[in-house]
Amino acid sequence: MSTTFADRYETTLVPVIFRPWAQELIRRAAPRTGEHVLDLACGTGAVSQELLRAGVEPGSLTGADISAGMLAVARRKAEEAGIASDWVEAEAGQLPFVEGRFDLAFCQQALQFFPDRPAALRELRRVLRPGGRVAFCVSTDLEKNPLLVAQAATLDTHAGPDAGAAVRAICGLPDGAEIGALFEGAGFEDVAVEEVSLELVHPDGRAFAAGALGGMHTGDKLSRMSDAERERCIDDFLTALGPCFDGTALRFPHVSNVVTARA
Incomplete structure (x- = not known):
């Protein structure tokens, strides 16, 4: 529990949740070498790592996030992997980029x-070139995501209703039609929304539980507990x-709406 939330997020949640979703979004977006790529709400940079593994060489790669801690981990991981990238602290509604800067934008579990x-x-549409592509994923209904159901109920009991509510907020935009309307209202074209379920796996459930309950949009709850309380x-x-x-x-299903569209 002495590590930062961003470090726990990277070591516990990214391999199980955000890496598989990054792979899915990259598969659907089919990025091409030389394209200028934005990873919006990038977290610790899962998309950049997966682009490297996929053999894609972007013309430029930029991650934007509001969390300095997440960006610090993303920057360190990129440097260790030899990934040429820029990491920018910015809010999604105020991006510090010129119009038409990017060919492709990714966004995982942040909308x-x-x-x-x-x-x-x-x-986002402003900073994409005409015809630029986006690939998003957004968690769907809570009851379709057993990991989040279990996490919310457990935190309700052990950390209080605010902690449980923070988990339920992950499923705060479940309606695919509403999501599609948001993109169309922002001027995107060829908007497609598909409910997708990935089967996610972690070989050590207790290790994953310690990391997942100690973060994932809830703040560090376990560090406030005694050893016995934490084990319960x-x-x-x-x-x-x-x-x-x-x-x-x-081994659990993780269900999200996947959105693709063009500027």
Whole structure:
């Protein structure tokens, strides 16, 4: 619990959740070598790592996020991997880029948290060239995501309703039609929204629980607990996962709306 949230996010959540979704978005967007790429609300840079693994060489790669801590980890990981990239602290509704700067933009699990979604999408369209592409994923209904159901219920009990509500907010924009209307209202064309389920896996359920309950938009709750309280919290979380936990490993569906569109 002594590490920062951004470090725990990178080591625990990215390999299980954000790396597979980055791979899915990259597969759908089919980025081409030489394109100028924006990773909006980039977190610790999962998209940049997956572009490298896919053998794509962007003309430029820029990550934007409001969290300096996330950007610090993204910058460090990119430097370690030899990825040429820029990491910019910025709000989605006020991007510090010129019009038509990018060919392609990715955004994972963040649209639901933007305080002004229409303004953020209009701003994104502004910084894309005409015909520029976007690929987003946004968590759908809570009841379709057993990991989040278990996490919210466990935090309700052990950390209070505000902590549980923070998890439920991850599923705060579940309606695909509403999402599509947001993109169309911002001037995007060829908008497609598809509900997609990925099967996600972690070989050590207890290790994942410690990281997931200690962050993921909820703040560090476990560090405030005694050792015994922390173990009870983890036990309750794993029990709530039911058949998704086999006593050792986790295997669970993670369901999101995937959005593709053109500026």
